[in-house]
Amino acid sequence: MMRKITLAAACLLMTTIAFTQDRGLPKGFAPGEREMMREYLQNLNAGPRDITDPPTIPVRTMAEWEELQSLTIAWASYPRILKQIVAASKNDVEILILCNNQETVSNAQSYLLSNNAGGPPLPDLENVTFLEVPYNSVWIRDYGGNTVYGNDVDSLMMVDWIYNRPRPLDDASPVGVAEHKGIPLIRTLLPPYDLVNTGGNFHVDGRGTAWSSELVVEENEPGNPWSSGNGLTEEQIDEIKADFMGIDRYIKMTALQYDNINHIDMHFRPMDEETLLVGEFPEGISDGPQINANIEYVLSNYNSVWGTPYRVHRIPMPSSASGGYPGWIFGNAWYRTYTNSFFTNNTYVMPVYREEFDTTAFRIIEELLPGYNIVGIDCDDGNNPIIAASGAIHCITKEIGVNEPLLISHQRLRDTDETEEDYALSAMVKHKSGIASVSVFWKTDLEDDYEEIFLDLTDPAENIWSAAIPAQPGGTTVYYYIHAEANNGKTINRPIPAPQAYFPFKVMAITSVLENEMKTGFSEVFPNPASAITYIGVNSVATIDAHIFLTDMHGRMVQDIYQGGLVVGENKFFLDASNLSAGMYLIVIRNGLGEMETKRLVVR
Numbered sequence: 051m052m053r054k055i056t057l058a059a060a061c062l063l064m065t066t067i068a069f070t071q072d073r074g075l076p077k078g079f080a081p082g083e084r085e086m087m088r089e090y091l092q093n094l095n096a097g098p099r100d101i102t103d104p105p106t107i108p109v110r111t112m113a114e115w116e117e118l119q120s121l122t123i124a125w126a127s128y129p130r131i132l133k134q135i136v137a138a139s140k141n142d143v144e145i146l147i148l149c150n151n152q153e154t155v156s157n158a159q160s161y162l163l164s165n166n167a168g169g170p171p172l173p174d175l176e177n178v179t180f181l182e183v184p185y186n187s188v189w190i191r192d193y194g195g196n197t198v199y200g201n202d203v204d205s206l207m208m209v210d211w212i213y214n215r216p217r218p219l220d221d222a223s224p225v226g227v228a229e230h231k232g233i234p235l236i237r238t239l240l241p242p243y244d245l246v247n248t249g250g251n252f253h254v255d256g257r258g259t260a261w262s263s264e265l266v267v268e269e270n271e272p273g274n275p276w277s278s279g280n281g282l283t284e285e286q287i288d289e290i291k292a293d294f295m296g297i298d299r300y301i302k303m304t305a306l307q308y309d310n311i312n313h314i315d316m317h318f319r320p321m322d323e324e325t326l327l328v329g330e331f332p333e334g335i336s337d338g339p340q341i342n343a344n345i346e347y348v349l350s351n352y353n354s355v356w357g358t359p360y361r362v363h364r365i366p367m368p369s370s371a372s373g374g375y376p377g378w379i380f381g382n383a384w385y386r387t388y389t390n391s392f393f394t395n396n397t398y399v400m401p402v403y404r405e406e407f408d409t410t411a412f413r414i415i416e417e418l419l420p421g422y423n424i425v426g427i428d429c430d431d432g433n434n435p436i437i438a439a440s441g442a443i444h445c446i447t448k449e450i451g452v453n454e455p456l457l458i459s460h461q462r463l464r465d466t467d468e469t470e471e472d473y474a475l476s477a478m479v480k481h482k483s484g485i486a487s488v489s490v491f492w493k494t495d496l497e498d499d500y501e502e503i504f505l506d507l508t509d510p511a512e513n514i515w516s517a518a519i520p521a522q523p524g525g526t527t528v529y530y531y532i533h534a535e536a537n538n539g540k541t542i543n544r545p546i547p548a549p550q551a552y553f554p555f556k557v558m559a560i561t562s563v564l565e566n567e568m569k570t571g572f573s574e575v576f577p578n579p580a581s582a583i584t585y586i587g588v589n590s591v592a593t594i595d596a597h598i599f600l601t602d603m604h605g606r607m608v609q610d611i612y613q614g615g616l617v618v619g620e621n622k623f624f625l626d627a628s629n630l631s632a633g634m635y636l637i638v639i640r641n642g643l644g645e646m647e648t649k650r651l652v653v654r
Contacts, residue, residue, distance in 0.1 A: 075187035090216035104293035112197040113256025120450040126188035133168030138425040139394040183226035186217035192248040194448030195224035211247040250313035257355040265312040303344035306337040308376035324354040330364040332626040336375040366583035368407040390442035396547040401442040402426035406582035421551025458544035465619030472518035481536035492530035524559030579652040580627035590616040595642035
């Protein structure tokens with residue numbers, strides 16, 4: 051399928067600003083672009099059909115794990131990776147490929163249907179649309195429009211900020227996408243709403259919370275030579291985000307010293323309303339200390355939408371093949387990251403680098419998203435790897451949400467020691483037509499069929515539905531998902547890929563463990579033998595202090611791993627074995643009761 055759209059706004063911009071299109075433009079400023087930025091911003095004008103005032107109804111910005119109708123990419127640099135994105139995602143969503151002209155359309159179609167560096171030919175181009183819309187670069191995450199909904203689930207709209215690069219075709223491309231999809235587009239082009247921002251530096255939870263680095267403040271502050279108009283204060287930025295996107299809590303973290311673009315998606319992403327995935331460097335290395343300080347700031351000052359502390363899961367930041375990390379004193383390596391990933395309904399697509407790191411990363415994601423189709427795309431091979439340009443696959447994709455979504459927002463059940471009382475659960479469920487029914491499907495054996503329990507509408511004003519899963523004996527794992535049907539017949543599950551996907555929680559065998567066993571112990575250590583980032587899982591049946599450390603076989607201290615409190619259930623830690631000499635070591639847990647357990651680790 052192909053549609054051709056002429057962008058009058060882009061043409062007007064091109065008459066006032068001389069700019070040479072370059073399909074190899076970097077994610078950061080190209081040479082000379084920084085000096086062009088001020089003039090570029092001063093020459094921005096709204097088109098005759100541009101909406102530049104905020105919506106007149108309350109709005110909500112969509113989370114990336116919600117139901118999508120399309121995934122957009124721009125066919126420019128890195129065709130090998132773009133092809134793999136199409137192959138991984140086209141069975142889940144429409145792939146909307148921006149093409150500069152008919153020649154680009156032909157080139158893209160030929161590449162997708164041929165055997166090349168991007169893999170074998172695609173079997174067909176079903177669910178792939180080629181749209182002629184001019185653009186300057188591949189980095190559509192940064193300049194694409196953002197999905198918002200009026201009244202949470204009613205009117206689908208897109209909000210487009212001023213792109214923080216002087217690339218007029220990129221900046222205007224959301225006009226063509228919105229016109230093609232028939233979606234109203236609201237643009238923050240004119241004072242007092244002239245906000246400069248970039249999609250790689252913006253994550254949301256779908257419930258009114260957003261995260262960015264302080265780059266968004268720097269780029270808009272009054273007096274900044276490349277801010278728009280007279281600039282914006284932080285309070286004005288927050289007001290624009292609230293008015294245009296329904297963001298009532300905008301969390302900004304200190305910029306990182308060695309991330310030269312300061313986009314938050316290079317080390318951080320929310321996985322659901324309560325779970326944060328955070329990149330982890332070895333202790334004291336590169337931006338690791340600042341990332342840790344930023345996360346401590348978030349945890350100390352903010353709770354999830356449920357009023358509970360965020361649950362932070364760490365994932366390693368891979369080194370270069372020679373062991374380097376970002377920053378001159380650490381080897382000046384590229385910013386390799388696993389958080390630069392995206393959802394497409396049933397699938398989670400993540401960057402990969404080398405097996406020694408990828409094995410651990412896959413295990414972490416599989417634990418967070420059991421039942422999802424998880425696909426890795428190599429971002430570190432060839433003579434011109436995308437990670438060398440300070441970006442990966444999240445940077446070159448942009449989601450468009452469905453019309454009239456059926457929203458399920460649910461705080462998943464966590465590991466518990468409760469064996470007598472049923473496990474109460476609730477969900478906020480909303481649809482434009484109203485809700486016909488909500489169910490929870492649950493089981494305790496993955497080979498069994500699910501049992502269904504209907505939820506009751508317990509808080510009509512807040513659209514809260516509630517039920518309880520029957521209590522289970524200690525040692526049981528419960529698997530469940532939530533299913534909803536709207537009055538118009540639309541259905542959806544949470545998680546979306548259910549019943550293949552599910553939320554698990556463990557019922558801990560507290561009594562027997564307290565009487566006969568230690569309160570803490572290893573769940574698993576992998577890979578073992580180890581040569582790089584190594585995962586250390588520690589189970590605890592109580593909230594307790596513990597010291598985890600590494601010794602040689604003579605009991606001499608080699609490295610501190612963690613000292614502090616453990617939560618009930620699985621606690622996750624990492625050790626970088628690449629810094630250790632080959633040989634045999636012991637990982638030691640000593641808890642606050644003086645109990646100690648060891649696990650042998652082989653380093654090769």
